[in-house]
Structures are given as structure tokens and as C-alpha cells.
Amino acid sequence: MIEGPEIVTCAQMRAMESAAMGSGAISGLNLMTRAGRAVAGQIRLRWPVAGRATVLCGPGNNGGDGYVVAQALAQAGWSVRVLGGPPRPGSDAAAARARWQGDVHPLTVVALRAGPAPDLYVDAILGTGLTRPPEGEVAALLAHLAQADIPVVAVDGPSGLCLDSGQILGLPRGAPARDALRAALTVTFDSPRPGHLLEHGPAACGTLIVADIGLEPFRVLGPTLPRLTALWPRPAIPNRRPLAGHGPWLRKQQSAGGHKYDHGAALIVTGGPGAGGAARLAARAALRAGAGLVTLAPPQAAMAEHALPPDALMRRAIDDGPALAKALADRRAMALCLGPGGGVARMLALLPPACAAARPMVLDADALTALAQAPHPLPPSCVLTPHGGEFARLFPDLAQDLARPGGPGKVAVLRIAAQRIGAVVLLKGPDTVIAAPDGRAAIHSDAAIPWLATAGAGDVLAGLITGLLARGLPPFAATCLAVRLHGQAARQHGPGLIADDLVEALPAVIAAWR
Numbered sequence: 014m015i016e017g018p019e020i021v022t023c024a025q026m027r028a029m030e031s032a033a034m035g036s037g038a039i040s041g042l043n044l045m046t047r048a049g050r051a052v053a054g055q056i057r058l059r060w061p062v063a064g065r066a067t068v069l070c071g072p073g074n075n076g077g078d079g080y081v082v083a084q085a086l087a088q089a090g091w092s093v094r095v096l097g098g099p100p101r102p103g104s105d106a107a108a109a110r111a112r113w114q115g116d117v118h119p120l121t122v123v124a125l126r127a128g129p130a131p132d133l134y135v136d137a138i139l140g141t142g143l144t145r146p147p148e149g150e151v152a153a154l155l156a157h158l159a160q161a162d163i164p165v166v167a168v169d170g171p172s173g174l175c176l177d178s179g180q181i182l183g184l185p186r187g188a189p190a191r192d193a194l195r196a197a198l199t200v201t202f203d204s205p206r207p208g209h210l211l212e213h214g215p216a217a218c219g220t221l222i223v224a225d226i227g228l229e230p231f232r233v234l235g236p237t238l239p240r241l242t243a244l245w246p247r248p249a250i251p252n253r254r255p256l257a258g259h260g261p262w263l264r265k266q267q268s269a270g271g272h273k274y275d276h277g278a279a280l281i282v283t284g285g286p287g288a289g290g291a292a293r294l295a296a297r298a299a300l301r302a303g304a305g306l307v308t309l310a311p312p313q314a315a316m317a318e319h320a321l322p323p324d325a326l327m328r329r330a331i332d333d334g335p336a337l338a339k340a341l342a343d344r345r346a347m348a349l350c351l352g353p354g355g356g357v358a359r360m361l362a363l364l365p366p367a368c369a370a371a372r373p374m375v376l377d378a379d380a381l382t383a384l385a386q387a388p389h390p391l392p393p394s395c396v397l398t399p400h401g402g403e404f405a406r407l408f409p410d411l412a413q414d415l416a417r418p419g420g421p422g423k424v425a426v427l428r429i430a431a432q433r434i435g436a437v438v439l440l441k442g443p444d445t446v447i448a449a450p451d452g453r454a455a456i457h458s459d460a461a462i463p464w465l466a467t468a469g470a471g472d473v474l475a476g477l478i479t480g481l482l483a484r485g486l487p488p489f490a491a492t493c494l495a496v497r498l499h500g501q502a503a504r505q506h507g508p509g510l511i512a513d514d515l516v517e518a519l520p521a522v523i524a525a526w527r
């Protein structure tokens with residue numbers, strides 16, 4: 014199942030460009046013209062009254078796109094001022110600059126200040142060719158744009174943003190990007206890049222538009238380049254085929270005659286007395302995801318506190334490893350969730366029989382801490398859902414890579430983690446990244462739902478994944494779909510959300526799912 018539009022790395026984008034040019038079907042200047050015109054078109058859509066634009070063009074092809082934007086805006090009646098660094102002689106950017114009929118001022122702060130204040134800046138200084146943190150005149154220009162109270166339209170990406178990692182080069186990792194350039198609009202080409210969606214990317218890019226420039230037939234994918242998809246945002250890319258949805262499947266319309274056991278069973282292990290809330294949230298979410306039967310498994314000493322509704326939940330006391338092994342000896346299909354509110358000692362006792370049963374399984378919270386303390390081979394259909402702290406306990410070396418400025422980036426790190434541990438790994442945050450052991454990966458990035466950072470939201474997510482596993486989805490697909498449902502429930506509910514609301518929002522989300 015394809016879960017979202019393809020995300021391509023900068024290297025893949027360059028390979029597509031080379032393949033397109035190598036085919037003889039299209040020249041580099043042609044692609045640049047399409048790219049620049051697409052940006053100008055988006056500007057005219059959003060600023061329909063022609064005004065004054067200052068276009069800043071760097072020395073590479075990003076700058077080349079900028080000259081095309083300048084030309085297209087001028088033709089549409091805008092008053093355009095261009096600042097440009099010298100392009101490499103004979104390059105496409107040099108050809109684009111030669112077509113620009115107006116003046117080109119030096120790409121300096123002095124020249125920028127010498128002109129009248131525009132209605133709009135177009136940032137075409139640096140794109141995918143960024144190789145080092147901006148310094149000197151470029152850094153000064155970017156600081157000027159960041160402080161000016163004038164909207165910035167970024168061509169391909171805001172200059173200084175690494176479009177592979179989402180880091181603003183030169184800014185410490187995780188540091189707020191308060192003083193960095195924040196574009197109002199970013200127009201990129203063909204597909205989103207990882208850096209548009211990760212770390213500083215979403216805040217730096219503003220609204221992200223993906224323009225089709227005819228590279229689709231030259232998509233270079235293959236066994237060595239596993240898929241990376243965008244679960245969110247889901248940019249509408251012109252001329253791209255719509256994705257198949259899970260709506261009818263979620264609503265059980267494809268199995269209308271099914272028995273409850275046809276929709277799978279889930280066993281959600283709870284913690285000891287007073288610690289059952291997290292697992293209850295997970296269990297309710299698993300039921301809402303459509304699992305036919307969901308059983309809560311507290312220790313006997315905590316059974317009484319689970320006597321209250323929802324009555325739809327079954328209860329079964331599980332005190333220790335042998336009791337869990339017995340429950341899992343049931344021949345019916347069953348997915349397992351271990352960790353929410355579980356208590357590390359209890360999880361240490363239950364992990365070995367849980368793994369031995371080889372059921373589809375979600376390990377969250379305390380089960381992850383237990384796994385870090387007592388590493389254990391995992392069964393094939395396993396999903397791990399750490400937040401940053403739990404990830405660092407499980408993969409201390411990879412967590413260091415994540416924290417290192419200029420490091421490999423979240424997607425690469427998660428792919429290593431998933432392959433090493435042999436399970437789907439989901440790293441939570443405003444930019445959630447999911448990776449499978451075979452290299453497939455996905456990003457769900459939504460900084461606009463900060464109210465999702467609330468106690469129990471992660472438990473609901475673990476339950477959703479468990480419910481979808483119980484229904485038979487493979488681990489990577491179940492995790493991607495659960496993350497989308499979870500995000501949509503938060504979006505649809507809005508601020509003031511508590512984790513219980515996520516569960517209650519699910520029916521409306523599923524009813525409208527396409």
C-alpha cells in the first residue's frame with residue numbers, strides 16, 4: 014500500500030535531472046525555465062496585484078531559477094529588482110541570467126539596502142547545492158531577510174536549510190530557528206525533499222508547494238533506493254495520480270459479512286495497581302481501529318480498577334510470564350501491546366514470553382526501557398514506538414548521531430535502527446519518522462498540532478497500531494496508517510485536546526477517511 018507522496022533526496026533529484034537531460038527530451042535550461050515559471054505562477058496566485066519584488070540570485074542553478082522568476086514577474090507587470098552573484102560561465106544559470114533584460118546588482122547587503130523596500134523577496138540564493146553553513150555576505154543577506162518584515166518566497170527551499178536533513182546549517186541541532194530565515198512560501202519541484210518536513214524545515218519553509226516540472230518519467234528508484242513517503246503534509250502535486258486510500262477497509266466495507274474474529278483480536282497488557290490508564294487508552298484505540306475483540310490484561314491485584322466501562326473491553330488477569338504464555342497459546346490471530354504504564358519490572362518479566370509467541374506486537378514506553386536493559390531477539394512483526402528518550406536508551410550511539418550537527422539526519426538514523434533491531438521503528442515528535450528493516454521509511458510532519466503533545470497521546474498511538482496489526486495489516490503499513498489517523502484526530506479535534514478525545518474523535522475520522 015502506498016501511504017503518501019514520494020519524498021526524494023537531493024541526490025535522487027539530481028539523478029532525475031541528469032536522466033531527463035540524458036534522454037535528450039529536455040535540456041537543463043528548459044527545466045530551469047519550468048521551475049522558475051512555476052514559482053512566478055505561485056507568486057501571482059497569492060499576490061494577484063503586481064507589486065515590487067527583489068529577487069536574490071545565487072551563483073548556481075537555484076540562482077538560475079531566480080532569473081526566470083524575475084523575468085516572468087516583470088512580464089506580468091511587477092517591478093523587479095535583481096541582485097545576483099556571478100554564475101559559472103557556460104552554465105544554465107548563466108544562460109538564464111543572460112535572458113534577464115534588466116540590471117543585476119551585486120549580491121550584497123549594501124546593494125540590497127540601496128534599493129526601495131519591496132513587497133516581496135524571492136530567495137534564490139541557495140538550493141540543493143548547499144555544501145556548508147552560509148557565511149560572509151550570504152549569511153548577512155539571510156540575516157537581513159530574516160529580520161525584514163517583508164514576506165520571503167523561497168525557491169526550492171529557504172537558503173541555508175539542508176534539504177536532506179532539515180537542519181539549518183550553522184544552527185545547533187534542536188535549537189529554535191527563531192532568528193533564521195522563515196519563508197512565507199516555498200515552491201519546490203517534483204517532490205518534497207526530506208528537509209522540507211524534518212527538524213527546522215517546516216518552520217523555515219512556511220507553506221510548501223510542490224510544482225510538477227515534468228520529471229516524473231525520469232524518477233530514479235530501485236532496490237538500492239528504498240521508498241520514503243510523506244504521510245503528512247500531503248501536497249497536491251499536479252498531474253500525480255491519486256493514492257489509493259484505506260477508507261473502505263477501515264470501515265469494514267470490504268469484509269461486510271465478517272465475524273468479530275475476522276477482524277482480529279488484541280491483547281493490551283496493563284501495569285500494576287494505579288497504573289492502568291495508559292493501557293486503557295491503548296485498548297480503547299485498538300477497538301476504535303476496528304479490532305474485533307480487545308482484552309486488557311492487568312495483574313490480578315489491579316483487576317478491580319478495570320471493572321468500569323467501557324464494557325466492550327474484555328479483561329483477563331495476567332500476573333507473570335507463564336500466564337502470558339498461556340494467554341498467547343490461543344490459536345486465534347492476536348496482536349499484542351506491551352508497555353503503556355506497564356512498569357519496567359513487569360515488562361522485563363513479560364518480554365521473553367511475548368517475543369516467544371511471535372505475534373504481531375507493539376512495544377512502547379516501559380517495554381522499550383525493559384528491552385534496552387535486557388536485549389532480546391524480536392519476532393518478525395514487531396513495531397517499536399519510542400520518543401527521543403526511549404530511543405536514546407535503545408540506541409545510544411544513534412541518538413548521538415541524531416544530536417550531532419551535520420549528522421546523517423533522522424531518516425538515515427531510523428533506517429539503521431530498524432535494520433539493527435529487526436523491527437519497524439517509529440520515532441515520535443512533531444516530525445515523526447517511521448522506518449522498516451527493509452529500508453522503507455515515512456515522515457509525518459505537522460508542527461501545527463502542538464496540542465498532540467499531551468499525556469497519553471503516545472498510548473493511543475500504540476493502541477491504534479495494535480488494533481491495525483490485529484486486523485491483519487503488516488507492521489509498516491499499520492504504523493503509517495495509525496500515525497495518519499492519530500494526526501488527523503488531533504487536527505480535527507483542535508486545541509484543548511486530551512488523549513481520551515483522540516479516541517473519541519476516531520469514528521468521525523474513520524467515517525470521512527478516503
Ligand SMILES: NC(=O)C1=CN([C@@H]2O[C@H](COP(=O)(O)OP(=O)(O)OC[C@H]3O[C@@H](n4cnc5c(N)ncnc54)[C@H](OP(=O)(O)O)[C@@H]3O)[C@@H](O)[C@H]2O)[C@@H](O)CC1
Pocket residue numbers: 026027029030044045046048071072073074075076077078138139140141142143144145146147148151168169202
Ligand atoms: N536538480 C533538478 O532537477 C533541478 C534543479 N533546479 C534548481 O537547481 C538548484 C540546484 O542547483 P545547484 O546544484 O547549482 O546548487 P545551488 O543550490 O544553486 O548552489 C550551488 C552554488 O552555491 C554555492 N554554495 C553552496 N553552499 C554555499 C554557502 N554556504 N555559501 C555560499 N555559497 C554556497 C556553491 O559553491 P561551491 O560549494 O561549489 O563553492 C555553488 O556555487 C535547485 O535547488 C533548484 O533550484 C531547477 O532548476 C530544476 C530542476
Ligand SMILES: Nc1ncnc2c1ncn2[C@@H]1O[C@H](COP(=O)(O)OP(=O)(O)O)[C@@H](O)[C@H]1O
Pocket residue numbers: 400441442443445459460461462463464465466467468469470471472473474
Ligand atoms: N510538538 C508536537 N507537535 C505534534 N505532535 C507532537 C508534538 N510533540 C509530540 N507529538 C506527538 O504526541 C505524541 C506523544 O507521545 P508520547 O511522547 O509517547 O506521550 P505519552 O507517553 O504521554 O503518551 C506522539 O504521537 C508525538 O508524535
Ligand SMILES: [K+]
Pocket residue numbers: 075136137138139140167168169170171172
Ligand atoms: K533558495
